[in-house]
Amino acid sequence: MELIFGLFAGLAAGSVFALLGAGLVIAYRGSGVINFAHGSVAAYAAFTWDELRDMPGETGIGNEGGSIYLPWFDPIPEWGFLKALHINNLPVEIHIMTDPPAWLAMIITLAMSAFIGLLMHFLVFRPLRNSPMLAKVVGSVGIMLYLQAVALLNFGAANRADDGFWVFNSTSEPIANFIGMDDKNLPRSTPYLALAAIIIGAAAWAIYRYTRFGLATRAADENEKGATLLGYSPQFLAGLNWVISSVLAGLAGVIFLHKTMPNQLNLYVVSALAAALVGGLTSIPGAILGGLGLGAFASMGVSATSYSWWPEWLPVDGVRAFAPVLVVILVLYFRGHKLPIRGTVGLGRQPRAPATKHPMVGVGVGVAIALVMSNIFISKWESTLTMTLVAILAMLSLVVLLGFLGQISLVQWTLAGVSSFVLIRLASDGTKVRPMDFFVVWGPDLPDPIAALGGVIAAVLLGLLIGIPALRIRGVQLAVVTLAAIVAIEDLLMRNRPLMGTAAHTMNPTPKPKWFGQYVGALDEQSNQTDYWKYTVFAIIVVALAGIFVVNLRRGIIGRRFLAIRSNERAAAAAGVNVARTKMLGFGVSSFLAGLAGMLVAYKMPMVTSEFFSPFVGLAMIAFVYLGGITTVWGAVLGGMLVGGGLLSEFGSLHFEGITQAYINAVGGIGLVVNAVLTSGEGISLTITNQAKALVATMRGTTPNEGEKEEVVSTEEVNV
Amino acid sequence: MSSLLETTGLTVTFGGLNANDNVDIEITKGSFVGLIGPNGAGKTTFIDAITGFVPTSAGSAIFDGHDLSELKPHERAQLGLVRTFQSLELFEDLSVRDNLLVAAHPTTWYTLALDVFRLRQSNEEIEERIDWALEVAGLTGLEEELPTDLPHGQRKLVGVARALAAQPNLVLLDEPAAGLDTAESNALGGHLRGLLDHDVTVFLIDHDMGLVLSVCDFIYVMDFGKIIASGTPEEVRSNPEVIAAYLGEEAGEVQARSAEELRGISDTAGE
Ligand SMILES: Nc1ncnc2c1ncn2[C@@H]1O[C@H](COP(=O)(O)OP(=O)(O)O)[C@@H](O)[C@H]1O
Ligand SMILES: [Mg+2]
Numbered sequence: 001m002e003l004i005f006g007l008f009a010g011l012a013a014g015s016v017f018a019l020l021g022a023g024l025v026i027a028y029r030g031s032g033v034i035n036f037a038h039g040s041v042a043a044y045a046a047f048t049w050d051e052l053r054d055m056p057g058e059t060g061i062g063n064e065g066g067s068i069y070l071p072w073f074d075p076i077p078e079w080g081f082l083k084a085l086h087i088n089n090l091p092v093e094i095h096i097m098t099d100p101p102a103w104l105a106m107i108i109t110l111a112m113s114a115f116i117g118l119l120m121h122f123l124v125f126r127p128l129r130n131s132p133m134l135a136k137v138v139g140s141v142g143i144m145l146y147l148q149a150v151a152l153l154n155f156g157a158a159n160r161a162d163d164g165f166w167v168f169n170s171t172s173e174p175i176a177n178f179i180g181m182d183d184k185n186l187p188r189s190t191p192y193l194a195l196a197a198i199i200i201g202a203a204a205w206a207i208y209r210y211t212r213f214g215l216a217t218r219a220a221d222e223n224e225k226g227a228t229l230l231g232y233s234p235q236f237l238a239g240l241n242w243v244i245s246s247v248l249a250g251l252a253g254v255i256f257l258h259k260t261m262p263n264q265l266n267l268y269v270v271s272a273l274a275a276a277l278v279g280g281l282t283s284i285p286g287a288i289l290g291g292l293g294l295g296a297f298a299s300m301g302v303s304a305t306s307y308s309w310w311p312e313w314l315p316v317d318g319v320r321a322f323a324p325v326l327v328v329i330l331v332l333y334f335r336g337h338k339l340p341i342r343g344t345v346g347l348g349r350q351p352r353a354p355a356t357k358h359p360m361v362g363v364g365v366g367v368a369i370a371l372v373m374s375n376i377f378i379s380k381w382e383s384t385l386t387m388t389l390v391a392i393l394a395m396l397s398l399v400v401l402l403g404f405l406g407q408i409s410l411v412q413w414t415l416a417g418v419s420s421f422v423l424i425r426l427a428s429d430g431t432k433v434r435p436m437d438f439f440v441v442w443g444p445d446l447p448d449p450i451a452a453l454g455g456v457i458a459a460v461l462l463g464l465l466i467g468i469p470a471l472r473i474r475g476v477q478l479a480v481v482t483l484a485a486i487v488a489i490e491d492l493l494m495r496n497r498p499l500m501g502t503a504a505h506t507m508n509p510t511p512k513p514k515w516f517g518q519y520v521g522a523l524d525e526q527s528n529q530t531d532y533w534k535y536t537v538f539a540i541i542v543v544a545l546a547g548i549f550v551v552n553l554r555r556g557i558i559g560r561r562f563l564a565i566r567s568n569e570r571a572a573a574a575a576g577v578n579v580a581r582t583k584m585l586g587f588g589v590s591s592f593l594a595g596l597a598g599m600l601v602a603y604k605m606p607m608v609t610s611e612f613f614s615p616f617v618g619l620a621m622i623a624f625v626y627l628g629g630i631t632t633v634w635g636a637v638l639g640g641m642l643v644g645g646g647l648l649s650e651f652g653s654l655h656f657e658g659i660t661q662a663y664i665n666a667v668g669g670i671g672l673v674v675n676a677v678l679t680s681g682e683g684i685s686l687t688i689t690n691q692a693k694a695l696v697a698t699m700r701g702t703t704p705n706e707g708e709k710e711e712v713v714s715t716e717e718v719n720v
Numbered sequence: 721m722s723s724l725l726e727t728t729g730l731t732v733t734f735g736g737l738n739a740n741d742n743v744d745i746e747i748t749k750g751s752f753v754g755l756i757g758p759n760g761a762g763k764t765t766f767i768d769a770i771t772g773f774v775p776t777s778a779g780s781a782i783f784d785g786h787d788l789s790e791l792k793p794h795e796r797a798q799l800g801l802v803r804t805f806q807s808l809e810l811f812e813d814l815s816v817r818d819n820l821l822v823a824a825h826p827t828t829w830y831t832l833a834l835d836v837f838r839l840r841q842s843n844e845e846i847e848e849r850i851d852w853a854l855e856v857a858g859l860t861g862l863e864e865e866l867p868t869d870l871p872h873g874q875r876k877l878v879g880v881a882r883a884l885a886a887q888p889n890l891v892l893l894d895e896p897a898a899g900l901d902t903a904e905s906n907a908l909g910g911h912l913r914g915l916l917d918h919d920v921t922v923f924l925i926d927h928d929m930g931l932v933l934s935v936c937d938f939i940y941v942m943d944f945g946k947i948i949a950s951g952t953p954e955e956v957r958s959n960p961e962v963i964a965a966y967l968g969e970e971a972g973e974v975q976a977r978s979a980e981e982l983r984g985i986s987d988t989a990g991e
Contacts, residue, residue, distance in 0.1 A: 556832075558827070
């Protein structure tokens, strides 16, 4: 009975998944892109709606209501000297009218969604239309990062709640005594929501089934000529499909999302992807049914947690998050193949991964700079420097997995978090570590190196577990799986109080680390004030060793095999490479490095929160290492300096006040897109090397042809 | 002469269509065996099947005493059953030399440690094998090029060299001469013949009739997934069924053609 109620109650959330899923399907059919930013588009619409309807006294930045915020941010906020020049800032807020009626607010919001859809089409996916799949994935992740950062800048971090309107009003009298259960009230809006999702889905389906435009889209799906014959330009179709997809996202944002939580909403894309996958990414009715089913399924799981037989270590949030993950992984796993079948289109040309010739020189220079900085400069820099070191280590793990092995896994930073949490759990003893601690973590009080090892092993095991689907799931779809895994790990593990200790989710006080009698934490052992010296030395050693490790990996046999798999799995197998085992090795090595990064975090902070390891920090890591160069150790170093809280970004904030994490992420998102569009993802480090080589060549009077000549030959692809 | 590869009743089905239908092929050790047939006959599918790239629906394949059915593609390659691909399938962002090295280096569970601590000495034997493979394929001097910088014909040969670098007992070549001119094709034929002296048995699929008829000891002819004829080059050339199969594809008096003239029948590059 509980379960049946759960089924019905879940239809409300399910209708959101359904509508978002349908939008994903439309974008996918329109231009072959899995849009990771789809949830963020819905979120932006939800904020826009709420902002328009905001009544005085409600929470939020603008309490007046009736204003819209254009989907960008003011790039020149408080930059002193620019302000003095009286440069007109980019307009962001536009006031429409105070207290606009619901229908007007609705139209404006949907127009905003359509506008965002057009921007995505013209600025990102149209330029990327002939790029490798990888570039498109990176582009859409960049948009996701950008949009969520801009939403944060424009709308603030406070949660919004909206009653909804018309039959969707969530405050109307609930349906009491539902299916004969005395204590259960079903919100009256729930059946209307499900109905609305079905009606909208059916309408969208009919449009694509019966109109000339729909026919042309389906024709263009097969080949571009088909659409032209029907009198449509393929690019017009793609653009229109982006608009429709985004408007559906906007509808989902307005009608269905009565609670608008920054960050959480963006991750609705995971459930939406699960829904879309049920329809094979191509069927709108499939996505609608998949979404409703998923909502019901997850909600039934949540109801099941109230039974006595339900194990305590499986928290409610975890169940809710795990349902879509299960669907995603199962659907993709069973549709996948061990080796790509003949004629499968791969990810396209990948960024080059040249071996570093003289790693010791680089390491020496890097260590020297780091030591000098940590010693000479003010303490602010030490915090920044150590954040850069942590980021470099995390990015090295990405260089191995994404750069060398070519597996688009978005989950590595989350694994760092797992390592951090497990380490804390293993090293704690249930007493207060520092006077200011609010919580205590119970644990076996293991020696610090062993606790660290335990954390790293946990990260590696989990990394290997996530690697298993990667044996059959490739490319973009792997990115989907790992994004789902992030959500599951966060809710199932990191926020799991029974497993991770009472303080999990909020703040886990870190133990005082001692390695072989030497204190290595960033807080002074006695005074508990920050004193980075010992920690910095420790972190430099760890990161330098990791850097050499990755350089040597690349120069060795295994590194070459990684690149071979990245390039062509069928050929690798034919050459005698055990593709499955080598992939697992890559996942293991990468997760090992991520685990070490988690250790450095635990030793740096007074307490560790799951916020610090949030998916968006992880995506920012990926964004910035792509920007730096995903295939080289130097790329990781550059990326580590660029990332929020890192050296260069901090340098920027010293000179330009008002640079916040959100700005950095927004810029990172833009950088990611630009990088994907302009350099097919080679990143700054390789671009610099290329330019330098070209310059040297020009000075010697020879023709520079390093980068160009690859393009020329790829025209004749005479295969299957 | 012992048999190196033997298939009995090998059948591969793609959605109701038998791409390979009860194929019995025997390759004796130290021989040079050819497989010809019109486009779409199922030749590539045969290689796919015995190297584990498509599942078989019936029949068996024994290689060097091993039943292949339970082995994964890379395990078959490690046994010395190495193939090339008609559709190139190179490591496009690795140099020619690295392409070969991937196939040439065996790995063990501690290879990663050797890599990371740089404990490996240079391996004479592997260097020699690579030089040899490059020479057979006529690629000497192109080690540092990227495959994408080479013309189509030479890219095919990178695949051949990579297969040879993997230390094959039996190498299965899927149209290695596609994209080569007559002189290059003849040179390749000569080099491939030389493989027999290195204990490498060769199985060759090619549309270049001149090449196949001149280098092979024994030839199988496939059409619609079935072996329709087999025998020495002379026998095959005068077999009426073979002629009919080719006539079905392209009108002309095949009978009258010399081996040299047979070149050009369906030698449209690729599939
Ligand atoms: N993976 C596959 N799935 C479905 N059909 C296939 C597949 N591979 C080959 N075929 C079909 O099998 C038949 C034989 O193809 P193939 O072996 O490539 O012929 P050949 O190499 O002799 O030109 C063709 O009709 C082809 O379309
Ligand atoms: Mg073929």
